[in-house]
Amino acid sequence: MSALTDLSLDEARKGLARKDFSARELTRACLDRIAAATPLNGFITVAAERALAMADAADARLSAGEGGLLEGVPLAVKDLFCTQGVLTTAGSHILDGFVPPYESTVTANLWRAGAVLLGKTNLDEFAMGSSNETSYYGPAVSPWRAAGSEERLVPGGSSGGSAVAVAARLAAGALGTDTGGSIRQPAALTGTVGLKPTYGRCSRWGIVAFASSLDQAGPMTRTVTDAALLLRAMAGHDPKDSTSVNRPVPDYVKALDGGLKGLKVGLPKEYRADGMSPEIEALWARGADWLRAQGAEVREVSLPRTRYALAAYYIIAPAEASSNLARYDGVRFGLRVPGRDPTEMYENTRGEGFGTEVKRRILIGTYALSAGYYDAYYARAQKVRTLIARDFEAAFETVDVLLTPTTPGPAFGIGAKTNDPLTMYLNDVFTVTVNLAGLPGISVPAGLDASGLPLGLQLIGKPFAEDELLRVAARLEEAAGFSARPQEWWTA
Amino acid sequence: MSVDEGTVRRVAKLARLRLIEAEVAPLARELSGILAWVEQLGELDVSDVPPMTGVGASLKRRADQVTEGGLAEEVLRNAPHAEDGFFTVPKVVE
Amino acid sequence: MTTKHHPHETGARLIRGATGDWEIVLGLEVHAQVSSKAKLFSGASTEFGAEPNAQVSFVDAAFPGMLPVINEYCVEQAVRTGIGLKAAINLRSVFDRKNYFYPDLPSGYQISQYKSPIVGEGAVTIDLPDGSTRTVGIERLHLEQDAGKSIHDMHPRYSYVDLNRSGVALMEIVTRPDMRSSEEAAAFIRKLRAILRYLGTCDGNMEEGSMRADVNVSVRRPGAALGTRCEIKNVNSIRFVQQAIEYEARRQVDLIEDGGKVEQETRLFDTKTGTTRTMRSKEEAHDYRYFPDPDLLPLELDAAYVEAIRESLPELPDEKKERFVAEYGLSAYDAGVLAAERETAAFFESVASGRDAKLAANWVTGDFFAALNKAGLDITASPVSAGQLGALIDLISDGTISGRIAKEVFEILFTSGGDPRAIVEERGLRQVTDTGAIEAAVEAIISANPDKVAEYREKPKLMGWFVGQVMKETGGKANPQAVNEILKRKLDG
């Protein structure tokens, strides 16, 4: 039975339905494995008792033949989703002790489908980071190590803990959120699949907001099929989120079938710029070959404003965040550091409650919105955003999907990039454009670099074309045949 | 755009962030770096481009019905300090 | 208070200073609460007077992950009000965040409309006491959230925060600086309130905070460029608005004449002292960092929707007033008074229907209003119905009772109710038109007062005395016209 945690989400689901094992057994196996993986620091909260109770309820439904799509499947949830009765921290000291009296729409959808909550995963504070190093609860650590090295590597971020949980087989699947690459980048660095859906596909209600116009929840899994399953359960219209879209949710699993004949794949030439490493370039070319070999037509396309995306993102996201994070003031929830008057209390609470990266972004955002600077920064960035979205629209007139690398390189050492925020920001260079344009994007594990670390390829689709995107991803996954897994150095 | 330490302090005040003295100089340096890098957006001609405000089609609306409330206890439960059914703050002097 | 204060000048269009005349320039920003059941962006109730924090959703308390969804009714009421203010309706408007920290603002920003409000320019006609009218320009109307409430006097060390009002829908109505006296400002608020109440979009209840005004005051030499203005925040009665303006205008004139300079600032009106003072908490220069709320998309309306609302609009006070003048031949003043409130106008029209409209107007604005005022009653709580008052007027018109007796009958109606005709019959108040009976009374008085008859030959004005005597004799029931005729014949004959 030691292999229960090795099952993919889909395999686990089918095994549960066949009663090969119970939800309690599967959940217990995950909890044991989580307990043995403390060096990875993937979880902020493990909800063991609750998980077993949920598993028992799932077993009861399974015996009654009433199982939902994900009945009994144990999942890890990024600690940015509010979970009723379970501590929710956003990786920040400022939400100290916060236990939401409500459940986020996306997680509620999953529990309705029968899934089991294992616990809440580590993340960059308020999802601001690309390495999970800004967490108040310490960095999550990648299960991967470079060949012959014992250096601790980042799992990517901000959904680092969820990536760890999936890659180290602590959970059958996990939830992440992606504002500038926070699902796809950690997926790429940990050899897992990460999907950011179209903006509006999944409800944002109950997810601690970072940048409202960019945030989107998505699945993190070990296979493309698993991502399709999770997305199907997560997605849907939510009347409580003004930006959630009222469109039917297709059967993404069914949509996985089918070849690529006639599919037009674009390779945006601007992604080659800025000294791409030969290793990444080779991987990208290999990915194009795999798709071509299955009948796709691959051509170069141009997204001319790509190089401005990161700069626009680092104005828009902090600006929205500076406003979204104003509610953390020590009055209604979380940390409170006293002061003589309300202003002093706010300053003390926020000064102590927020970490350095969050403060940095609040300051940038506040500055960019402040009198005299709004037009030069925020308004201009939003116009550039329009241009970036137009680039994609134009490209999608000639191709169906785009193929790019997910990241500029493999996982790096903890502490290697923390001294220079700009260097850290460059991690998102291939992923932010997708958020700015509100498009769906998926990272698929595509190979290992010379040191044995995973690399991913990204597919970008048209709005709400997740079904097509997943089908192409499934073919890419098959062609790549990625089967590497990290050595279990953490279980001594 | 170079951000000096005074600007960092002013913006921190606006954002209600107490900074310790040692944070100010590095932040000024980092913010200057980031904003200098953002200057590249000036290379694009955006004079006839509308800003992208929101992604999506039309604004969702809700009926005028009372569906929430009566939750004073739950609303107050997470408060670091509450009294007599109220949230509290240090006394405000108008 | 300085010695230069001249209270008798209050309300005048110009105020006198030590160095000459000054003109007051006034603009108003009125916050009117939309009469909705639920809040602007949440499903919590807006009802007045609940227990603290009992009408708070997690959205109103700005809990993590909570999102706003707009109340369609509030949108409709804003459009309705815009049309009532003869204003342009913007088919595309945008909700912005106004960022600032304050204990009663849980999210750290107010959702408001800044660059693109739902309603653009319009106009309101105000009625002045001398019967003249003036037009006050409306700059805009936008939708926004109200804040919660801080209570400072319940604990020695803490201010208490109640979020029941947090998120309640407000319409902020901004005028052009078109008013020139506290009277005009008062007239504007009265008229705006009437329009809102006619439309049913705001109950106009200033005591409960459903309507509050920010007053922008500046002074200048007549015809000169605009002076620096001060904004007096949150004044919650028409009387206070007038007091605040008078105090503030005088303060500015005195300041300038003493060689000082008016600083642009936000001030508070102290209702106890009738003075204004700088708001200490606003010392720090504000930088609201407005930007479009990324949780909301632009609000798009289609023209047909706006037209349907336009079609459904009731007749508004100005149109009603005009019609009352044209249709009933009322004076502009009476028409204005009767049209000021929807309920009053309906009452009047019901009384006037099929009757002498001028007589009806006199009765409604005269004895009827006086009795309501004295009893402190609203017209909706009047003990005398329009039907009863109409029946009373019928008795006057058909000569059953005199105007004097009618006043008596009205008193009875007001205190004990009943049917006017029955009251007249029961109490024997029917007017005496029997000339024989009157003749007898006249003859009796003439023969009893020969001296007065002689005096009358010199002073015909004494006729009034004879009339009075006859009326006394007949218990006031004699038809005054008949009394006059018979007296004239007997005395002159």
Ligand SMILES: [Mg+2]
């Ligand atoms: Mg205002």
Ligand SMILES: [Zn+2]
């Ligand atoms: Zn306002």
